[in-house]
Amino acid sequence: MSTIIPVAEKVLTENDRLAGxxxxxxxxxxxxxxxxxxxxxxxxxxxxxxxxxxxxMRLSMAVIVGDVETENDARRLxxxxxxxxxxxxxxxxCHLDARMVTRARTELPLDGLDLLFIENVGNLVCPSSYDLxxxxxxxxVSTTEGDDKPMKYPGMFRRSGAMVINKTDLLGTSDFDxxxxxxxxxxxxxxxxxxxxxxxxxxxxxxxxxWLERQVAAKRDRGQALCT
Amino acid sequence: MSTIIPVAEKVLTENDRLAGxxxxxxxxxxxxxxxxxxxxxxxxxxxxxxxxxxxxMRLSMAVIVGDVETENDARRLxxxxxxxxxxxxxxxxCHLDARMVTRARTELPLDGLDLLFIENVGNLVCPSSYDLxxxxxxxxVSTTEGDDKPMKYPGMFRRSGAMVINKTDLLGTSDFDxxxxxxxxxxxxxxxxxxxxxxxxxxxxxxxxxWLERQVAAKRDRGQALCT
Numbered sequence: 001m002s003t004i005i006p007v008a009e010k011v012l013t014e015n016d017r018l019a020g021x022x023x024x025x026x027x028x029x030x031x032x033x034x035x036x037x038x039x040x041x042x043x044x045x046x047x048x049x050x051x052x053x054x055x056x057m058r059l060s061m062a063v064i065v066g067d068v069e070t071e072n073d074a075r076r077l078x079x080x081x082x083x084x085x086x087x088x089x090x091x092x093x094c095h096l097d098a099r100m101v102t103r104a105r106t107e108l109p110l111d112g113l114d115l116l117f118i119e120n121v122g123n124l125v126c127p128s129s130y131d132l133x134x135x136x137x138x139x140x141v142s143t144t145e146g147d148d149k150p151m152k153y154p155g156m157f158r159r160s161g162a163m164v165i166n167k168t169d170l171l172g173t174s175d176f177d178x179x180x181x182x183x184x185x186x187x188x189x190x191x192x193x194x195x196x197x198x199x200x201x202x203x204x205x206x207x208x209x210x211w212l213e214r215q216v217a218a219k220r221d222r223g224q225a226l227c228t
Numbered sequence: 229m230s231t232i233i234p235v236a237e238k239v240l241t242e243n244d245r246l247a248g249x250x251x252x253x254x255x256x257x258x259x260x261x262x263x264x265x266x267x268x269x270x271x272x273x274x275x276x277x278x279x280x281x282x283x284x285m286r287l288s289m290a291v292i293v294g295d296v297e298t299e300n301d302a303r304r305l306x307x308x309x310x311x312x313x314x315x316x317x318x319x320x321x322c323h324l325d326a327r328m329v330t331r332a333r334t335e336l337p338l339d340g341l342d343l344l345f346i347e348n349v350g351n352l353v354c355p356s357s358y359d360l361x362x363x364x365x366x367x368x369v370s371t372t373e374g375d376d377k378p379m380k381y382p383g384m385f386r387r388s389g390a391m392v393i394n395k396t397d398l399l400g401t402s403d404f405d406x407x408x409x410x411x412x413x414x415x416x417x418x419x420x421x422x423x424x425x426x427x428x429x430x431x432x433x434x435x436x437x438x439w440l441e442r443q444v445a446a447k448r449d450r451g452q453a454l455c456t
Contacts, residue, residue, distance in 0.1 A: 039268040039269060040377055040381065041267060068353060068381055068383070069380055069381070069382050070376070070380050072380070092383060094322065122352065123322070123352070125296060125320075125351055125354070126353070126354065149268055149269065151297065152298050153296055153297070167372065169401070170401055173398055173428075200401075
């Protein structure tokens, strides 16, 4: 079984090459690209629904939505007001890769866009290994999953730039401890931006929206600095 | 990237060979082997804790517990009365394979055992491809994850023999629909045994315990039929 190692390396090297091309293009366009990763059912689609509903007038946004099967999430996002939604059905693959995003990207007009979300397949392991040319991975964890997830799936938390704790409306229904999950996450990655929200009650979402706007402003500033 | 296909096939063929050896051994021993699979945080460990607490005097049980990192779940199961608990830390791998189980199995005395649980890595995609020599995969889905999971991750539900819906105490806190998840699951796999439980309130667990005892009795009957 050792033969898989060089082949896996070759696949990842080719993925990194394509991701590098995507990153160059995204930088040229000045669009912030966020790769949303989590367990199945943590609320990635719900967070994007709320984001489209709230920020549609202020930011120009698009989303590439990956799923093993079905285009249900893409349809949910279109219903929530998403005008630029491109589904990817992986047909069994446990993660998105840069080749899939390259193909989906050609069907999305990115000129003038502020934010491109990539909603990855629900999986706390495999998507961590695949660079999609994003500015940052944002990992979601929901209060119903348990506060031990950063310690049990450290690769994902190590490679993310922000963590969104979702379903805070369900705090108290289990022994999930907010301080414990924060400490566990920061033990793995001391640079994580951490936000806590409920996509059901909207509690905490203003902080998430403000964080998104700061990412967009910071990329604009970097773009202007490069032009002068 | 096409080179990964024959290598992946080779890995799976080797896995199937080892799984076949495990299955022969488990059949010889007359032990029922259940491979528990789900998203992270669906409650596999909680279900096993309740099972050890309730059935310890009636059945002889052991568990092999897989995690990407940490032996936390193994420690939880030992605290819950599990006397034969063997952790596997995959160190990054997104699933258990037959080689890991073969190695772990040598450290567990299986003679006279009724039930061996294999708690897989929390991942609704990759573990579905790896036969571990089990009698059956049992897939857990929690009410907080959404009722669309069977449609979005069909491979896992197709390859499972039973589905346990956990966290029924949280019904009503989201738009999760019990009838919808049942119908979705049965659309994928009409032969699924379906049970609904709450590991928090213990609601429905008696049905799970009775189902386990029926699996043990059925395997004993098959073993006696072969001997006569």
